[in-house]
Amino acid sequence: MADLRLRRSVLYMPGSNLRALDKARTLAADALILDLEDAVAPEAKALAREQVCKAVKDGGYGHRELVIRVNAPQTPWGEDDLHAAIEARPDAILMPKVSSPAVLENVANRLEALAAPEGIAIWAMIETPASILNIREVAAARRTVPGSRLTCLVLGTNDLAKDTWAQLVKGRAPMMPWIMFALAAARAEGLTILDGVFNDLDDIEGCREECRQSRDLGFDGKTIIHPNQIEPANTCFAPALEEVERARKVIAAFDLPENARRGAIRVEGRMYERQHIGMARRAVVWHEAISARDAG
Template sequence: MTPIRPRRSALYMPGSNVRALEKARTLAADTLIFDLEDAVAPDMKVSARERVCDAVRSGYGSREVVVRINALDTPWGEADLIAVASAAPDAVLVPKVSSAETLVAIGTRLRRFGAPERTRVWAMIETPLAILEARSIASAAHDVDTRLSCFVMGTNDLAKDTRTRLLSGRAAMMPWLMTALAAARAYGIDILDGVYNALSDEEGFRAECEQGRDWGFDGKTLIHPNQIETANTVFAPTPAEVESARAIIAAFERPENAHKGAVAVDGRMVERLHAEMAKRVLALAAAIGERGF
């Protein structure tokens, strides 16, 4: 099994905010996304880029560090990529990806600019065209030069471009979210759910985290540190799920079940596919335990 990296909570942090970059060292987020795009005003783009790259080089412990650059067709995108390649974060988050060709262009530049192989590429799926092209975009992961390893849903931009209302339950958004999720899973990459905008609505936030977890997302993107604890809890296996996973694996390891395709565990029939799912639950739980938060 490919090593699992927990991505329960992925917190956006504005690259122009010095205090936020420093505070990030104390937060229990699995992933930190330092933003050079939407959260930074045009006259602050250059200074934010320098500040973020310095912060990336200084390290953030076991936290995964990702930098969201400006798109290549903006005045800042190419310079962002050159600087970020040198800083070597865990990943570069590319906004408004609507075709696989964009990822090829990013991957080619990362190699040319000397980015280490461990620096991966994440793609924002946030336009109607990206949804229509989700399979093609995800298939770029099979081209090692693109470095694609994760989709990030941009639900606010999707709502803007489609004129969809972001209502409780996200009924209108569900087909697009699930289309992107199916594409990601088909090509073996992770996918993170979009942000929740109502900071004071803790109950609504938890419900949306639970919805995203149940739909199959690996974690949720966040806009405030107060959302971290809930996301970490919801997207982690529960003690009951860990116990059940251990029981399933133990059942198939018994000599009398060595050649069976299905066995009874705690009053229900489970197949070997459930054993594979159980192994992932235990691997995720172990990876979270190693984080220490």
């Protein structure tokens, strides 16, 4: 079964904003991307690196998964970012502009040379036309690149729009082929995949609508850029109670001795095949994980 860690809401936090880093300890986001790249001006890069790595070391973020987005290796800040991030020991390091498996191979070699702790995963930004054209090979790097540590793909839809001139319109029709191609590649390799951001901070219903679309398309969660987008993401990616109850009935029905050899059964007037068991268990596991988190 794929990684079912909750990543419904994954909030970007600018590393140069110390107040935001502190506030993030109280937010209901499932994961935080502490950003050293796009959200930080060049003159603030060193300060952001220091603040982010100290915040990770200090802890206090509870259940929230901590991810540091570093600058690309070829930039003036990339190598120092990687060194500092490894020392801070986040849950994952997010690499920007991963356009080919060679980027992940280079990162794997650097992690090995720096003796990075095994618990640090690698996430990859898919945000260039080359990323989309090479997405099958990038996703397959999980298997083909020794020590890649790749566990998650993150769509960078703003950068894709910038580089392709595609319009960021309601429904995202111009980007839909790329979105689904990336999602299929992630699923083929057992990777988590997160949708890109919704830019209009004042349009909460628009954000909610796009979160619903993300869920329906098959994403694990949505990257977001403001705390007021946490609730729409968390709500939309949580299975509805009726979905959970139906999933439990499907699982229980297939567990009956008389259905042990059946490939398809009827439950409350609907046909279910054995392939639906995995989907049903995913809904139950997610519901139980959300319930446990809410109770804690």
